[in-house]
Amino acid sequence: QALGMLAGSQIFGRERIEISILMEEAVRLLGEQEVIKRAVPAGLAYKKGQERELSAGLTRMADVLETIMGKAQVEERRKRLAELDELVLAGQKDLDNKQPLEARKFFRRAMENYGDEPGLLVDLGNRLMLAGLVAEAVEYVQKSIETAPTDMRAYVFLAQCHEALGETIKAEEVIRATLRRFGPNEDLFVRLAKAELGRRAWKEALADAQAALEVNPVGREALRIAEAASERGRNLGLQEMAARR
Secondary structure, eight states: OHHHHHHTOOOOHHHHHHHHHHHHHHHHHHHTSHHHHHHOTTOOOOOTTOHHHHHHHHHHHHHHHHHHHHHHHHHHHHHHHHHHHHHHHHHHHHHHTTOHHHHHHHHHHHHHHHTTSTTHHHHHHHHHHHTTOHHHHHHHHHHHHHHOTTOHHHHHHHHHHHHHTTOHHHHHHHHHHHHHHHOOOHHHHHHHHHHHHHTTOHHHHHHHHHHHHHHOTTOHHHHHHHHHHHHHHHHHHHHHHHHHO
């Protein structure tokens, strides 16, 4: 770019001499790069008055190198994903064969080497949970939240893990935190209301079911929970009144 600008400029005197000295040094340093030596065995040289020709030659070379580097990056990406697939499939095979210890080794390597791949940690956690290794799944999902805090799937899956472990209060805490972070969500409100209905927290269940209905006024599950919570809450109120009498 500098050569192209210099070719069309009207710079004379001492400034031109200083620029030419710097340009000659820059071209010399560029020519010492191994990739340039391979591309131009005869070497690069800066000559006053030939800036336009040198600029055009370097531009063509840059385009070729960019194409080559782009292909190399694509190939490296394919190689990376192939290695990751091998680890995940090997781990899944061990899970299918009831060999969880061996599966953990493959999944651990996948997490350590490729943990930045989008969705990988949630996928590994899901595979572990389906194999009945729920406690191990929690580790992967929590790590996913640390590395990708904007991925809501990890929060939802963490709540599912706590539910599977019988830790309903923790599951509710995760769901509430998810709602605060990502905003209203019908499915999450329904899941929360269902959990509250299960532990007979009628008021909370009704409130969250109504929150789900605000998102989707015709949601069948939310309507069912709202009706059940309202009916049982009303019956409880009548029983309390009768007891006081």
